[in-house]
Amino acid sequence: MTATLYxxxxxxxGEVLEEDxxxxxxxxxxxxxxxxxxxxVEVVGVSCLSACSQGAAVALSEPGKWTYVYGRMTPADAxxxxxxxxxxxxxxxxxxxxxxxxxxxxxxxxxxxxxxxMPLEAAE
Amino acid sequence: MTATLYxxxxxxxGEVLEEDxxxxxxxxxxxxxxxxxxxxVEVVGVSCLSACSQGAAVALSEPGKWTYVYGRMTPADAxxxxxxxxxxxxxxxxxxxxxxxxxxxxxxxxxxxxxxxMPLEAAE
Numbered sequence: 001m002t003a004t005l006y007x008x009x010x011x012x013x014g015e016v017l018e019e020d021x022x023x024x025x026x027x028x029x030x031x032x033x034x035x036x037x038x039x040x041v042e043v044v045g046v047s048c049l050s051a052c053s054q055g056a057a058v059a060l061s062e063p064g065k066w067t068y069v070y071g072r073m074t075p076a077d078a079x080x081x082x083x084x085x086x087x088x089x090x091x092x093x094x095x096x097x098x099x100x101x102x103x104x105x106x107x108x109x110x111x112x113x114x115x116x117x118m119p120l121e122a123a124e
Numbered sequence: 125m126t127a128t129l130y131x132x133x134x135x136x137x138g139e140v141l142e143e144d145x146x147x148x149x150x151x152x153x154x155x156x157x158x159x160x161x162x163x164x165v166e167v168v169g170v171s172c173l174s175a176c177s178q179g180a181a182v183a184l185s186e187p188g189k190w191t192y193v194y195g196r197m198t199p200a201d202a203x204x205x206x207x208x209x210x211x212x213x214x215x216x217x218x219x220x221x222x223x224x225x226x227x228x229x230x231x232x233x234x235x236x237x238x239x240x241x242m243p244l245e246a247a248e
Contacts, residue, residue, distance in 0.1 A: 049237065051234060112172075
């Protein structure tokens with residue numbers, strides 16, 4: 001399986017921008033696309049992750065795993081994001097031990113959502 | 125299919141609470157569980173949706189649909205949340221037209237994540 005790293009390409013990250021100015025989300029997407037993605041991670045641009053006030057935002061998902069969303073990301077965070085994505089892809093359920101998470105993933109979580117197949121007792 | 129409405133039961137919603145005080149997330153879960161859920165919506169408590177600074181949080185997910193996460197919810201929002209969950213369950217892809225979304229869903233989005241099966245051109 002391959003983990004998908006979604007990157008919001010339209011995010012203004014709360015900034016007031018000229019109409020033709022590059023958006024922070026597009027700059028983040030460019031930085032992540034230009035870097036060497038881990039083999040088992042696919043970087044996919046999405047036109048809106050609806051995290052507008054907390055962007056730029058990325059999300060990690062893979063069937064059978066918890067989905068994670070992170071906000072307040074900048075192009076400088078690209079190495080951390082890709083390292084975190086690699087750890088996520090290597091995990092069995094999306095739950096990466098705290099100490100193995102990049103600092104930005106520890107600090108900038110916006111949300112996580114359980115996988116569809118989660119046994120209900122594991123959610124409580 | 126049934127949509128799942130996840131409710132973070134441990135959320136403190138940014139409040140400083142006594143150790144044994146009921147948590148805002150637990151109160152929200154109780155309000156949602158006490159109400160009549162739509163037939164095609166299952167309310168499931170989760171111990172953490174990692175939206176701690178923007179809680180109380182709920183998430184809507186269903187295979188093949190976009191996943192949505194909403195924050196800053198209170199027990200008073202339970203009717204809006206359940207109405208929004210019903211509209212989500214009735215949709216084919218999780219994308220409910222803006223005017224049909226409850227006001228709180230329009231205002232309090234934390235994030236959304238594409239479904240696994242999304243054609244890549246639809247994400248751009």
